[in-house]
Amino acid sequence: MKVFKYNRWLILVIVIGLAAALAISFQRHAVEQANRQVDMAIDYEGLQELAEREGLPESEVLKQAKDAGITSLAVYETTFKKLNANGKATAIAGSQILANYHSGALTDPVWRQLVADGKIQGDVIYIVGHDAQTWQELKEDLPRRLGEDRVQLYTVGSEEVMAVKAHYESFLKMNIGMPTDEMKAVNDAGFYVMARPSDYEECSKDDVQAVFKRLDGVKVSEVVCSGSQSLGAPKALQATIDEMKDRQFTLGLIEATTQLQFYKQDGMEEIAKGIGYDKIARLYSIPKDEQPKLKIDAAVERWSNTDEERNIRIDLMRIYDKPSPNMSLMATNMKYFQDTHDKLVAHGYTIGPASTFTSFYPSKLLRAVIMAGVAAAGILYLSLIIPRLNARPKYQYILFLVFALLAVVPVLMGNGTKIRAIAALASANVFPALAVIWQLDRVRAFRNKARVSLPRIIVTGALALFVMGVISYVGAAYLSGSLADTEYLLEFQIFRGIKLTFILPLILVGIAFLQRFDIFDGRMDDTDGVLNQLSKIMDMPVKIKTLVVMFLVLIAGVVFVARSGHTSGMPVSNLELRFRAFLEQAFYARPRTKELLIGHPAFMLAAMAFWRKWPTMVLFALVLIATIGQGSMVETFAHMRTPVYMSFMRGIGGIVLGAVIGAVAMVLIELWQAILSKAKERKAD
Secondary structure, eight states: OOOOOOOOOHHHHHHHHHHHHHHHHHHHHHHHTOOOEEEEEEEEHHHHHHHHTTTTOOHHHHHHHHHTTEEEEEEEEEOOHHHHHTSSSEEEEEHHHHHHHHHTTOOHHHHHHHHHHOOOOEEEEEEEEESSSHHHHHHHHHHHHHGGGGGGEEEEETTEEEESSSSSHHHSSSOOHHHHHHHHHHHHTTOOOEOBBOOTTTTTTTHHHHHHHHTTOEEEEEEOSSSSSSSSTOHHHHHHHHHHHHHHHEEEBBBBBTTSOOOOBTTHHHHHHHOGGGGGEEEEEOTTTTTTGEEEEEEEEHHHHHHHHHHEEEEEEESSSSSSSSSSSHHHHHHHHHHHHHHHHTTTTTTTSSOOOOOOOHHHHEEEEEEEEHHHHHHHHHTTTTTHHHHHHHHHHHHHHHHHHHHHHHHHTTOHHHHHHHHHHHHHHHHHHHHHEEEEEEEETOOOSSSHHHHHHHHHHHHHHHHHHHHHHHHHHHHHHHHSSSHHHSSSSSSOHHHHTHHHHHHHHHHHHHEEEETTTTSSSSHHHHHHHHHHHHHHHHHHHHHHHHHHHHHHHHHHHSSSSSSSSSOOHHHHHHHHHHHHHHHHSOOOOOIIIIIIHHHHHHHHHHHTOOHHHHHHHHHHHHHHHHHHHHGGGTTTTTTTHHHHHHHHHHHHHHHHHHHHHHHHHHHHHHHHHHHHHHHOO
């Protein structure tokens, strides 16, 4: 029998690296625990609409919203559609003035005289102000938006009038500056302002400074740019950075619809880097077309999970536009706000302006030790699949020194971004494989031929699953320690090997299995090795039913890989959604399906396959499926935005429930075999 020795010196290096990885993970946990304040925000216009629809004073709606937990109101740049509606200014197309003149509807003698003198043009917009502050802001902003050559100011009678050369319908929708009256009203009602400025065409430093000047004296919680460009893009971003830094404003970045990274706004990454990643908060808003489909309790649960699992710290809510049964529209929305507030508080959050991560960049020395540990793990794996290398420790040390130097030196020099990513990828694949291989070597050393009782198999399998999970968690610690910093926590940087981590561990374990077992006759010694067994597999005659089974397995594999990540578009059934919701309620963190329904039960059945001497081909298949669970446990930690403690608890829940499901499957199989055995005996009699 081939005996593979585990190099103790390599294991010692791995243990030392684990200590460094755990040190970083504890630091990361402290940083995450300090970032526990969520801003519950909603559009100011949304509450104004709610007041109008319910026929209530705006002040009453604002008061109830504040009492229900809303802390910030999003204030967008005003438009002439709004100004025409609230009466603070009026924009009239010249063509409309001419039409009113000819119909007799234009009664003001001054305007009639202007028409008679030919001074009113049909393709020009004429603006009159009815509020002094609004009028002053229009005079400041419109020339910036359109250019001074398209805006002319003159006097009609005793009034100032602006003549603007623009397309009327487009002009009504155009952003024309942050409204100071709205921001003052929001602050006076006890809310913070979430400022939503938009960019200017050919934005200049002076334009940026004018925007921030309007924010002076305003209690601002966050600045979240509107549109596809950040304020200042592309040439005045430094001005935005300087103004943000001077005022210590927090920049809110909108999570993408795929729930991965951010909605791409030109210049946002430059601003984030310029003001510092410790002044960035992630924002999420339930899509407008999705919220009406959610009942209040489902939406509340969405916010709770979102804030907990994805480090969202700005919850930009929307009003429900239809009331719940037996409730008014007002009561429906206030219940929505209050229930969300209470749920977040119950989960340990405080409510207020969004908190941010402190600057978190662990010691280069700790990172370097982790890199050495990953190199040791890689060489250890190679020694467990290459008999010649396993028998020559000297070559193992040489390889280790080469790979360790290649990984450690760039990190110590401060240029180890790519090496850290490679180390994380290696950790996600090698350690789950090592966890399974170690169990394979343990069972190969077992010589007891006596029949073992089912309870003992269940207990032994559960204990082995736990130990295997501990080894996989070593890989998780390495992965987290390799990547953890503020940029990864905020998803400016992401782990890019998710799909590979679902496949590569299976290949690594498959190679090790074929070095230890003959899948054709079950021998555990004098096996033909990997290449010879693969050659036998390729030469095997295949039946049609075997092809059908292989095709189904291929489809399952494609679905398995495609369902991972955020961009596959694979649908999730309502039954699975309900099952997920149940798990979210039952556990601190919902265990992953790949672990509790696939990988861990398969390992329990693999233990049964060994003790009950099932065909080695069946054991091989179960071991590969069990590897899925171990890989998933480590891959969970690749989602760096999820708090490390939550990822840890998610894996624990998966092991516990997966072991239970596996034990139930073992009992059912044992009963089924007993029934079949008795049926055969009766048939023989």
